[in-house]
Amino acid sequence: MKFDKLLVLAAILGVWQMTSLLVGVEVLTPPLGTFAKIGRLFADPDFGGHVWETTRAFALALVLSLAIGLLVGLALGADRLAAEVGEPMLTAFYAIPKVTLYPVILLFFGLGFAAKVAFGALHGIIPVALFTMAGVRNVKPGWLRAARAMRLTKLQIARSVLLPAALPELVAGLRVGTALTLLGTLIGEMFASQRGLGYLLLQAMERNDPATITALALLLTIFATSASALLLALERRLDHARVVA
Amino acid sequence: MNDAHAKLRGVKRIYRGVGKQPPTHALGPVDLDLKRGEFLSVVGPSGCGKSTLLDVLAGLARPDEGTIEFEGKLVQGEVPDGIGVVFQEDSSFPWLTVRENAGFALARAGMAPAEIKERVDATLSFMGLASFAESYPVQLSGGMRQRLCIARTLVTRPRLLLLDEPFGALDQQTRLLMGDELLRLWRETGATVLLITHALDEAAMLSDRVAVMSARPGVILDLVETDWPRDRDSRIVSEPSFGAVTARLWSTLRGESMKSMATQ
Known part of the structure; x- marks a missing residue:
């Protein structure tokens, strides 16, 4: 198992090195050069501020995505009529390339921090809401009847039946929501922003600085994949319905 | 009959119509006394309100008219202590192991872990599930999952056990075979059992008394005493009197089933 993962890592580094040699180092910086660049980035006193800016915006956007997404999902999941009206609307909105709405967001929130957060949250809310809805609908009426027959209080039913029944979907929503919120936050930073990793990325593009681009891409990839892998592992552990004998 | 374990008097249940649909008179009026420790089955055509009768008796639904008493106290929209219900559909919790499923109600009621373990172990081995204690429900067959649902109810030591098909x-x-097990647990726990079923042979084989219900709105048309010995099992189906009991049930039920089919 460990060995497999090492093999995959070695393959990725190999392909990266080869591609870099094929297209030229002035287009794609090779692995070693990228690692060196990451080291230099962290040595730069300004870099920490940019990382902090993105972290702050992402964290806030994620909290908003989860809170609003959960509320919307619970409200729509609890009522059949609301679900029938709400789900197609959410799915349609999910399909819109949200970047087209960014000018509107900027008009609403002004240039700067608030706009990035709003744009990040805009990406995360819908998947969280959709997965929450699916989670609530996964609760079999028989479980609730059995819980009532076992004389559970409403609070106990919520904690011991509804929550565990919907949990695998909630974690799936959290995973997809996290990935999309990060995407939204970074896109938000690339335009109309003077700080953050997205801003650095766009600046590096304008200055034709492939080493910085590759270094930032690598850092973001590592963060996004580890967050996703962690949540996926949690999801698999929770979903006993998929446990095979 | 003052020693009745549960008593239904004039119980009616009417479902309000959704939107412009007219209300549905589903059940009643029903009068029924459950004797302490007896095994009573309720048979009836599909849609006759058998399950509604069980819901109302358990306190899962309120009657629109009439009263239900369990051990001398009124049942009002809440399941009283001492009643256990097993439903038709598999309602085991897939995120819990067999052991956790079985101990679920006791843990919620705040019982000490050592006592829960003792009761759960005893009940699981009684239901033949001891070697699956650490498995999850998906790993069990349908019959075993239903046994788990029965075990989950039995650990609470109900004095009245309600079984909905x-x-x-x-x-x-x-x-x-499950019928045999049911008879065994009825004898060993001493509980009063009410079984809802659509299978005539099942009702005839298991029960002390069988109540035959009419097509909707369900009322009790006939109460048949079987006179079986308490110590009985599924081999009773070969007795000549078994045929007589089933025949009597069917003669009452046949016309009702035809009415029920015609309205569906």
Whole structure:
């Protein structure tokens, strides 16, 4: 198992090195050069501020995505009529390339921090809401009847039946929501922003600085994949319905 | 009959119509006394309100008219202590192991872990599930999952056990054997049992008394005493009197089933 993962890592580094040699180092910086660049980035006193800016915006956007997404999902999941009206609307909105709405967001929130957060949250809310809805609908009426027959209080039913029944979907929503919120936050930073990793990325593009681009891409990839892998592992552990004998 | 374990008087249940649909008179009026420790089955055509009767008796639904008493106290929209219910559909919790499922109600009621373990172990081995204690429900067969649902109810030591077609989804052989197990647990726990079923042979084989219900709105048309010995099992189906009991049930039920089919 460990060995497999090492093999995959070695393959990725190999392909990266080869591609870099094929297209030229002035287009794609090779692995070693990228690692060196990451080291230099962290040595730069300004870099920490940019990382902090993105972290702050992402964290806030994620909290908003989860809170609003959960509320919307619970409200729509609890009522059949609301679900029938709400789900197609959410799915349609999910399909819109949200970047087209960014000018509107900027008009609403002004240039700067608030706009990035709003744009990040805009990406995360819908998947969280959709997965929450699916989670609530996964609760079999028989479980609730059995819980009532076992004389559970409403609070106990919520904690011991509804929550565990919907949990695998909630974690799936959290995973997809996290990935999309990060995407939204970074896109938000690339335009109309003077700080953050997205801003650095766009600046590096304008200055034709492939080493910085590759270094930032690598850092973001590592963060996004580890967050996703962690949540996926949690999801698999929770979903006993998929446990095979 | 003052020693009745549960008493239904003039119980009616009417479902309000959704939107412009007219209300549906589903059940009643029903008068019924459950004797302490007896095994009573309720048979009736599909849609006659058998399950509604069970819901109302358990306190899961309120009657629109009439009263229900359990051990001398009124049942009002809440399941009283001492009543255990097993439903038709598999309602085991897939995120819990067999052991955790079985101990679920006791843990919620705040019982000490050591006592829960003792009761759960005893009940699981009684139901033949001891070697599956650490498995999850998906790893069990349908019959075993239904046994788990029965075990989950038995650990609470109900004095009145209500069963809503618990073997409906199982094949015939499994049903006969589950019937034997049901008789065994009825004898050993001393509980009063009310079984809702659509299978005449099941009702005739298991019960002390069988109540036959009419097509909707369900009322009790006939109460048949079987006079079986308390110590009995599924081999009773070969007795000549078994045929007589089933024949009497069917003669009452046939016309009702035809009415029920015509309205569906």
